[in-house]
Amino acid sequence: MPLPLGPAEIVVDLAAIRANARLLRSTAGVPLIAVVKADGYGHGAVASARAAQEGGAEWIGTATVEEALALRAAGIEGPLLCWIGGPETDYAAAADADIDVSVGSLDQLAAVASALAGRDTPARIQLELDTGMSRAGAAPGAWDELFARAAAGERDGVWQVTGIWTHPACADEPDHPANARQERSFRDGIALAGRHGLRPGLRHLANSAATLLRPSARFDAVRCGIALYGLDPAPGRAPALGLRPAMTVRAPLVAVRDLAPGDAVSYGHRWVAEQPTTVGLVPVGYGDGIPRHASAPATSDPATVGIDGKRRPIRGVVCMDQFVVDLAGDRPAIGTEVVLFGPPSAGGPTAQDWAEAAGTINYEIVTRIGGRMTRRYVDSEKGRSER
Ligand SMILES: *Cc1c(COP(=O)(O)O)cnc(C)c1O
16 A cells, blocks of 8 residues: 655554453453553553453553553543552552552552551552562562551551552463462462451452463453553464454655665665665664664664565664665555554564564564654554544
8 A cells, every 4th residue: 555755654453452452351361451551562552541441451550650640631441550659659649540559669658658648538559579570569578567567557548458469570481480489479478468467359460471371370360461462472382362463563665776786785884785686765763663673783684574565674774764675676666655564464574573683572662663653543343543
C-alpha cells in the first residue's frame, strides 16, 4: 500500500490487544492485571488499558504512581495497581484516586504512612516481597517487620493490605531452578504475613512468561505486559496461544539510488557494495528508536525491512534520522510502504527479528520506538481508525 511522504507511523491494532487480553484471561483462569507501563510498551497506555479492559482484564498495572494517576485522569476506571514510588511520590493523590500502591520497603511504608496521616478512609496498599531477584521488594530479612507495621496500620485504619506479590527473575527459562525457589519463598512470605494477621486477597507472582509456562505461579492474578501486546515473552519456549502482535511500524521509501562496486554506505563506510545494486532510503533512525545496534558494525546479520513483500537488509549504520536498505537492483516507487516490523501479516519482519539483530529482547524494540513517528490506532474488529 503506498504511503504519503511524511512521517513514519506506528499503527496499533486495538482489536489485537483486546483479543490477547481475552486469550490470556482464559488461559490463566484468574484475574488479569494488564500491564501498561512505559506508555503501554510503546503502544499508548490509555488506549491499551481500555482495549485490555474490553478484553476482560480486571486490573490495570503501571510501574509508577504518576502513570497510574495519568490513567485515572484519562478516565480509566476500575482496579489499578502501581509499584514504583520514590521520595517525591504523591501517595495521598494515589489514595484519592483509589489506586493500589505497592510498598516494597520499610522506608516506603513510612513515607506512605506519613502521606496518609489524617485521612479518614483507609488507602489500598499491596506488599512487594523480594523472593530472589534482588531488585525491588522487601528482602526476606525485612518481612517480619514490614508485616508487623503493615498489620498495625491496617488495624489503625490507615490502609487495607489488599495484595501481596513478588516478581520472577527467570520465568522465561522454565527449567531454571530459581522459579521453584521463588515460588516457595513467596509461599513462605504469604504464610508469615498470615501469622501477622494479614489476609491480602490478591496474591500474585506471574508475568507473561510465568503465566504461559508455569501454572503453579498463577495464584490469584497474573500480571501480563508483553503478551498483551502479542509478543512472545519466551521466544521458542512459550506455547503458541495465537497471540497477535498489535504494533506495526511503517515508513515511506523516500529515495532510490544506484550503487557501483566500491560505493560505500553511511558513516564510517562500514558497508561497501561488492557488485552493482540499488539501495533505498528510509526516513527514520535512532532518533525515532530504531536500534543502531541492528546495523553494522554491531551485528554481522543486520535487521531487515519488508518492501513489496521482500526482506531488504540494512546497509551501513543506522543514522539519527534515516537508514539505507539494499534493494538488490529493484526500483520500487518513491512512497512505497516500508514495513519495519509488525505481525507476519504486515509483510515484514517481526519485533522479535529486530530484537535478534540488535542483540536485545522484543520488549525493548516496541517500547523504545517512537521519536518523531505518529501513532495511529486502528481496530480490525470495528473498522475504525483514529490518531
Ligand atoms: C513489567 C512488569 C510486568 C509485566 O511483565 P511482562 O514480562 O511484560 O509480562 C509484571 N510485573 C511487574 C512488576 C513488572 O514490572
